[in-house]
Amino acid sequence: MSDKVHVTLTVNGRSVDADVEPRVHLADFLRHDLGLTGTHVGCEQGACGNCTVISDGVALKSCLTLAVQADGSEIETVESLATGDQLSPLQQAFKDAHALQCGYCTPGFLMTITALERRGGALSREELRGELAGVICRCTGYETIIEAAEDHLAEVAARG
């Protein structure tokens, strides 16, 4: 059971070498082995999306992926967004819109929207409701999250 497997992956631009137990999922690996506790676990069943990270450019629920499956991939977590003291534009949009309360779900939304942003284009509120339905927030009622996402994506699209 504790026969560990060697993995090599990139996390937030840094290369990581580690030996992991095969049964450890990526969220636990990030949190408890790498100390990247910004990625949160809300269900471990793929339902809450609070554990969403970006893997090779695509949003991924890190509780549904084993750490060993992430071998060779490029992972980005919420810790990669801010630069020094500066919040990223998306983080700032969340702050301006009061899109977080307890903040537990927030990293999941930030990474989901970051992946949407890379896909390109502005989205309507209705489209955003669908795109963001994979992340559960129990505090905000989503209205302000959608507002932050809409504003941010529209701004990014306008910048071209």
Added chain:
Amino acid sequence: MVDLLHRHTAAGTGLGVSLPRVEDDRLLRGEGRFVDDLHPFQALHMAVLRCPFPRAQVVSIDISAALELTGVEQILVGSQVAERSEPISVLRPVPGAPDLPFFALATDVAHFEGQPVVSVVAQSRAIAEDALDLIDVEFDPLPHVSDVVSAMEPDAPLLHPNELATNRLVTNNQERGNPDGELAASAVVASDRFFVNRVTALPMEGRAVVAEWRQGARELIVQHSTQTPHLVRKQLAEALRLDEGSIRVLTDDVGGGFGMKLGIYPEDVLACLHALELGRPVKWVEDRTEHFRASTHARESVHDASIGATADGRFTAMTNAYATDLGALNSPFGSAQLTSITFGGPYNVEHIRTERLVTVTSKTPIGAYRGYGQPESNFVREVLIDRIARQLGRDPLDLRLQNLLRPEDLPWTNHTGAILDSGDYAATLRMATERVGYDALRAAGRGPRADGRLTGVGLSCFIERTGYPSARFLANRGSQFGAHEGVTLRANRSGGIDLITGVSSFGQSSETTFAQLLSEVTGIDAGLVRVHTGDTGASPVNTGGFASRTTIAAAGAIELAGLEFVGKALRIAAWLLEIDDPTSLAVRGTDIGPRDSDGPTVPLADVFSTAILGQGIPPSEAPGLEATAYYEPQAAAYAFGSAAAVVAVDPETGDFTIERFVMVHDCGVPVNPMLVEGQVLGALAQGFGAALMEELRYDPDTGQLLNGSLLDYFAPTAADLPHVELLHTEVPSPVTPLGVRGVGEIGTIPPGAAIVNAVCDALSDPQIELSRLPVTPEAVWRALADAAAKGGRA
């Protein structure tokens, strides 16, 4: 009390400003510190074996194989826990009810699915869970009771034969006037049985605890995800037979609470017991499967209610005999206690009775949850009011306006002794209906639209009790906590103020609002205030964050402490500036200077440093600059408002969409309007969830939970919720500091009734009555089918 006409707005960071939150940056950057983010050196991990049956005798437990697993450090069973600890205490006992004592692990009988039976501590959570698989427990299932109605059956199995002769824990009746006589004499009466669904608060972070004991220091440090650090400390001391002085509870970021994280649960005692014996940190983090079975549930209740009216529409009487579930055992707060207080709502009704029966069942204990009985009473009353309107052929808006209490009727003491303090209830209803275009909606032809759907509009008027009316009130109910908040203000040499509170941060934005309140009272820029939360070793003893009470009580404490603090700061500044009259000075942002004119100023940093150093202060002053104050509200403030929902119903399938939802609310003077709106929107989402989608369902035969995961318990997602239009009025409460009313729960209250009333309005068939939450398309379709079978709608 600060005179509202003379607000110190010099810093521009006081009341009524939508300051951005100080909590945000750390949370946005992934730097929040939730309990599972802590990795103490040498930590061990706990896992818990739980009863899989709704009720069972624990016949035998064999842990021998598990003990041999490498990495397992300790295993506890019920008999050991009963020797080493006391039964878990109750913070808000049901008045008049006998105790149903229980230990952190089941001893002979396990009373609900999910109740802890064995706890294992190992070097990792995975190993601890492997060990659970190796433990052999023989359970002998016992007869169970799986809902409130069957609990009341005369032949129901007796669940607590040693303490109770039936499954009825207690009844509390409150009555005024002659409701029965009035109902009998009424021109119309609407009566029905209403079922309110069992739901759960579902914070995204479950419960979590890390306990660490240092023998020589005699100190147990407990890092805990809770809304009430000081009450956790109290309960742990009692359960663990320790002095409170030996326990320090620390609460950093909490991923939501909503009433569910008040006081302690069995796992907290277990983690501490293991830590006390092993001398190493022990961590337990609830997973979602455990959460659905072992964290408290809420709301399940059955209401037999009536409203009577005269032929011209005046409400004559209201009655509600309801049964609300306790679950299998007590939780710290137990079942909802605000249904009776709010049943009469914002209406002028002299004759009223509420009968509250608390049942026990074989389900997870019920606990506090946002709303705490108020969504239930609102649903029942507001749906019955629409039925009265139909019977009388009256417009529901009109009928409500006729019966709402007018501003001049307030303060109004209702049949429970509760005092509705102030407000213009009808104004909120007019605002909501104007905004939604009520008259046009009601006037529109009642035929189907082009898409075959029927539209309807539904109303719901509500009140919300916010805060506790004093410790005396709580004492009458046997509550083991006070109504006060305490706060300490301490100057630092950098010219800032450390504000120390026992309140923790669980999304309610207290760090931001407390700084704003202090800015309001003292004129100090909120940016200079550093709020330290959740440490029982550092903060004055307080009550905690629940019951929409924190802002009210803390506002009073901050005001008192702030005035004392700033008074001394001004005296020292006057001395430094060589000015005779300190009252001619005021704080202006980062300096102290003349109140009304230009002139020499002195930086706060100089004043504070001088005070702390104690050199160069006036001879009459003691060194240091610090103030601690406690404040106990003497009355609760009632928030209020009205909601209007517009729905479009498919009369064939019962499918419906909420096309608009307008809510007008009044929370008095808002400390930070942006945050108030956030609280209302968030509570509304939970209100929609409970009204439309959420229900913990049990198999009546096996008594087991059918949907105990996020895959089949449907918490609303972004795609499930309607857009909400939020409006507000601002009537300052005369009974609270600064005129604030609480705001945390109000949104949970109106959705159920507004939606049901809108659906019934759309279908406009008097045979169609919806009396059960959640109201799903299936429920509507069934109601349509029933009506058709009765020969109503074709």
